């Protein structure tokens with residue numbers, strides 16, 4: 001692993017990049033996953049590489065939705081497995097949620113490695129590996145259409161971090177609620193999910209778990225009221241406006 005000096009102004013961002021590169025080297029991450037990380041980094045730069053108020057609002061709404069869910073499922077891909085396997089397992093244990101591995105660039109070997117890393121980090125069971133449990137999610141042509149009948153197919157709420165737009169739409173069409181982490185507020189996933197957390201998953205996932213611990217102590221009625229007040233489109237507009245303001249400030253400084 002490259003030695004990144006702690007004094008580097010973008011030390012944290014470079015560490016995240018290194019995690020991805022290592023994930024690629026050990027076979028967790030698809031080549032295309034490195035490109036996805038680059039896209040994420042660009043947007044992270046634009047939002048200021050911090051958890052903003054709009055991210056915190058989405059995290060609170062996501063916690064309310066996950067804690068109120070009957071059967072929440074967390075979908076894991078290569079990038080997520082490389083960036084935050086321990087944190088994913090922690091969230092699943094906090095919620096009693098299932099974890100399913102679901103890949104866009106399907107590969108049996110990569111799937112097995114991802115399952116392995118999740119198990120090493122404490123996951124008891126990982127769905128999405130048994131061909132006898134596989135079913136097809138309709139309205140979707142990519143490999144992501146193959147889901148587990150006892151995992152994603154049985155879920156009422158699905159957390160799909162770093163996702164491609166097609167599946168979010170297909171999941172919504174099948175009646176499921178979708179929560180995502182996506183640094184790009186303009187992506188189709190961001191625009192079509194019920195709740196979009198525009199933040200780096202590395203920063204925001206531990207915050208979501210903390211918020212779920214808090215939400216579990218609240219009455220369901222209070223959580224549902226909070227959810228009704230949350231407006232994803234409005235929250236995304238606030239995020240886009242903030243990016244615009246950041247850029248305008250730069251223009252004035254130049």
Ligand code: PTJ
Pocket residue numbers: 029030032033034035036037038039040041043077078079083102103104105106161162163164165181182183184187199200201202
């Ligand atoms: O492991 P696989 O085969 O399932 O493939 C996973 C990737 C991520 C390659 C696949 O889902 C893909 O191609 O995704 P996209 O369409 O590139 O979308 C990924 C989204 O995640 C983009 O909008 C990025 O901005 C965003 N993103 C990337 N890194 C992060 C992120 N969002 C939050 N935190 C990040 N660290």
